[in-house]
Amino acid sequence: MTAAPLVPSTQDAPAPAATRPYLLRCPVCRATYQDDGLRLDCATAHRPGLLTTEYATAFTPGPGSGPFRYESWLPTAGRARPEGVIGATYRAELLGRALGLTDLWVAFSGHWPERGAALSTGSFKELEAQAVLARLPERPPVLVVASAGNTAAAFLRACSRQGTACVLVVPETALPALAGAGERADCVRLVTVAGDYTDAILLADAIAARPGFQAEGGTRNVARRDGLGTALLAAAETIGRLPDHYVQAVGSGAGAIAAHQAARRLRAAGFPGAICSSEGAAGLPRLTLCQNTPFAPMVRAWQDGLAEPVIGSGPEVRAAVAASYAQELTTRKPPYAVAGGVREVLAESGGELRAADKAEALAAGRLFAEAEGIDVEPAAAVALAGLRQAVAAGRIRSGETVLLHVTGGGRARRAATHRPVLVEPELRIPAGLSAEAAAYLVTGA
Template identity: 50%
Template sequence: MKTPRSGGDLCRRYVINSGDHYSLVCTRCGARVADDGTRSGCALCGDDSMLRTEYEAEGFGVDPGASGVFRYRQWLPVRREVAGSGRPAVFRSEGLGGALGLRDLWISFSGYWPERNCGMRSGTFKELEAYTVLGRVPEDAGVMVVASAGNTAAAFAAACRDYAFPCLLVIPERAVAGLAVAGEVGEHVKVVALEGATYNQAIAYSRRLVASSPEFFAEGGVRNVGRRDGLAVVALTAYEETGRLPDFYFQGVGSGAGAIATYEAAGRIIRASASSGGDEAMPRLFLCQNAEFAPLHEAWTGAEGAHPDGQRQVLAPELVNAAPPFSLAGGVRDILTHSAGEMLVADRTSALAASAMFEELEGVDIEPAAAVAVACLRDAVLDGRVPKDARILLNVTGGGRRRSFAALDGACHRPDLRTAHPDSAPEAISSDILNSFSKGARRVQLI
């Protein structure tokens, strides 16, 4: 099954041989390794660290001829540009900023908002990582298995419309409805929906699927440098648009991948600035979780752990990860420590009020994870944790889904779906999925 794929639509704008413009470095032992496009860990340190990228290009730069995330390809671990990606819309907020009394609030919006030239059909910034991961992975790697609480699955379903890479999405059953926002889903995307499952049960089941056949490989989650450097496009776009790093950065987090990405990107920008006489400084990272279930907040503050049932009571299930990368080298504890950051929480009532406030003031609906971040920003301002004259970047990680559904005009397509119990053996469903992939056409479309 692992054979190179090609097609009549193949048209490359550029091809980068893996390792030509970057290398991978262990955050714990410093070991430097070449990238094979799927590597997600250090052979020496195992689960105690993450890999990060080091790029040949030391200065910040853009490729104006490239589209979407690939505008920043010199700081992306990619070997090809995949058609269809977008970038966040970055703008100074007059509505929300004015209501909160903030003089220099900037919003990075990822989602569907045509008036601001933002067209992410999945309604989430996870598209940034999906296109970057697809631009990194070898074409003959096999079937990529992606565990998701919902948003990442929707993003990969959207990205795989343009790049026909075999992808298996493993999600809780409640997340199936959110895949429709991606519109048409091709035959190269399969879904396993787990009955009554949590996000962490989806992660566990995806690992068992990968172990069931050598034809599968794990996407890697927060350990995938493609995922993190794709999410870093939030920081890169904001820096390009505003000309400087913010003083404070707010984002809702589950695993913390987007926050780690922002920290790593800010570090590259700071080093590039220093080499040319600049004085950029690391933003303070204010990371936000559901008050009902907040493992990162508890780990950082030493607060008493929430009851496990809290996972099912949260407004934003995308922010629920019961085993986030907190203490490993390069993980959330490190970035909070080095950025003088904080962990904040907002409960369901507060986040719902923040969502309504944002839509009224800015004119677009936002996703629950973003609403948690808005609520935490509002509370931080009221508590005096954030000076009102500080430059703040608020990462609105998803929005515009109602607009996106309306734009589809009913043209939603059900994905190739199988259901399973999270405790069931994966072998039968694994065989069925691989057989279905072998029967499907493989079409690659690059730009």
Template identity: 40%
Template sequence: MEKFVPTSYTLECVATGREFEDEGWTLEDRACKTPSLVRARYAKKQLEVRPSEFGLYKFADWLPVRRMLKGSSAPVTYCSKGLGRYLGLENLWITFNGYYPAVGASMTTCSFKETEAYSVCARAAEHEDRVLVVASAGNTARAFAKVCSDNNIKLLLAVPHDNIAALWFAEPLNPCVKLISCEKGGDYFDAIHLSNLALKARGFYAEGGAKNIARRDGMATTVLSAVTTIGRIPDYYFQAVGSGTGAIAAWEANMRLIEDGRFGSNIMKLMVSQNAPFVPMYDAWRADSRQMLPYDDDKARRDAEIIDAKVLSNRRPPYGVVGGLYDALKATDGDVFVATNAQARKAARLFQELEGADIHPAASVATASLIKAVADGKVAKDATVMLNITGGGEQLFKEGKELWYLKPSLVFPLDPSLDDVVAKVEELFK
């Protein structure tokens, strides 16, 4: 394998267009007065895809990385036979992120959150001694835990106690990975609050969520996989959203691919979906509001408890920020759909029957929305459609394995004191 040279890029503020250098972990343009995302502008305008043994880093030309970490896998795109025929779609392409050796998919955490983790952690300096802090509703935590454990990177995870069953692994983790939780009844927003308190401790730094270009450009590899496999930019992109970061990433990848010049000038319609009754972005979009509508905390927690796709329960998504999901939907003439638990479960059964793989609840929500969009005549039968299966193959991967679960080192109340959190997390890494 060739010697890896760090990727060359600059940063651009979406709100102002100002271009500036990355100081190493820049998450925003401090000169900008408006809440805005920043984007990477890569020196290489045409993507050169490396051989498969590079894993995710086959797309390193458009990843803001300084090194390659071991153990990564890239998303796999294939032309659907069963589901496409069932829906009457001539060009349905499935981008599978998970474990499905029959199509060459080998993500052992079974989620596209691996694309984020391998990109974000490779953006950090090799000898970074601070502790990376990540809040998650489940899948993101599993992915970061695996990557950091395998590559000896210090990590503090904050996950709601109700979601820690998602932290399963094929083998015990390196002790450089620690977990803290908010007590039972808390949701993803409570975990974010807890992580923000932990960040006041000495020697801890924020992963950054949607603000981190490495997170978005890691997720964008799903679109890079699809377009380089299909040979053109799709007409439609279907994905379920919790924060909307994956859809923002898809839009950004689309713009880079148009600039590349070899895949057409198509703008994919972003067709994103939420799991009812937890639908704050759907409600805001229906009201044509850039701002999220009021959502009572207790009701939000109850709604998050009801939905199957727990990973879609983000109460403070990057929706209205400049360059966020609202802008992405407007720019692509996109739409937001809703699927109930019952519709998503039915879609999951159908996918397994027709495509041969079990899929995660969030991917089931996306599949249910595709089925509905086709039934409502919103997708032309000859359109090129990309369905982003954001997680799957978990049942297959777990078969015959004795699993190991990461348990919280500390469990905090829903309204913890800053001093208590700081003192205890500092002690964890002594």
């Protein structure tokens, strides 16, 4: 550990914000804002809500195959940027046959070049990283990102390629997940904590409160959600309609909220086949969202009708997190009850939350590899396990159109042809150091 600050505590002031062709709207008080590329919350004091984007343009996909093909529905600053990359959607006949489904589609957000999936880190987090950077103003503050691993890998790659200054804070155990991100540029600083994802969030919040730094914002960032939503837009284009069911594993639920918001926009735009044949409320795809035991707080909240998930902070909670197969699904402060959050999108879609244990997830991962010929990440295996449960319970019927979002996969496939780059942190925060003291070590302020 070094006492030298990793980044300066002050940066040039952001350039004056130009008017952008969209508005930000608060779902609680309905206030609207011109976007400065940094706003995360409504300025009025009221119950929490997730700001949403309102675009004046129709669904007009552009050229190419990356997420910026959907730039008319992305909150970008309009600057030149590298061509983005995206996953691939295909009809999974073999997997569908194994599940008893005749119209199963997979949105594969990972690395599978034979299918056209080009996300080098093997995770859908690259979609959000590309959109977040495209939203930033000129001369932005230093971006601060907390991550359980996949998000950090995505931002390490994107910020390194675009020269955007950022601080990534991850648990020490998350370092292997960054190995596929490639070389780290000097503008990207990496800090590890001895604890878990919650400890990384606490430190990131303390750093972001310093002058010259800016919290990326997680689910509160409209660019993160709209970037993730491009996976649903691309899938709907390929299928030719919205699916009856959308299945995904969730930690914070940002990807599920994003898919629901994208589906709402498509339906409002008159997208062909937007009224689904299922009984989902408002004609939207039913969401089947999956977590893994022993840490599945949103599942318990949904099944028990609770206003908020009950999540403690003692050793039993840390033990449950540590025992979970998919660590990326162990967010302790999910946006469940906020306006526009997980509870609302589940209710509006007529969806449900399901929990799978490690044995179910491992079996599902093996099934996907055998049927489709590619490896998937633990979270995607949890999603498939939840899909199997829903089919067995009769919640998803054989002839319905189902979209399974594989939010990560192909890392083993990529490792066979690309040597992983081990990433070393510039600062390791030991256990027992307060977030404020650690933030001083990082920023010097």
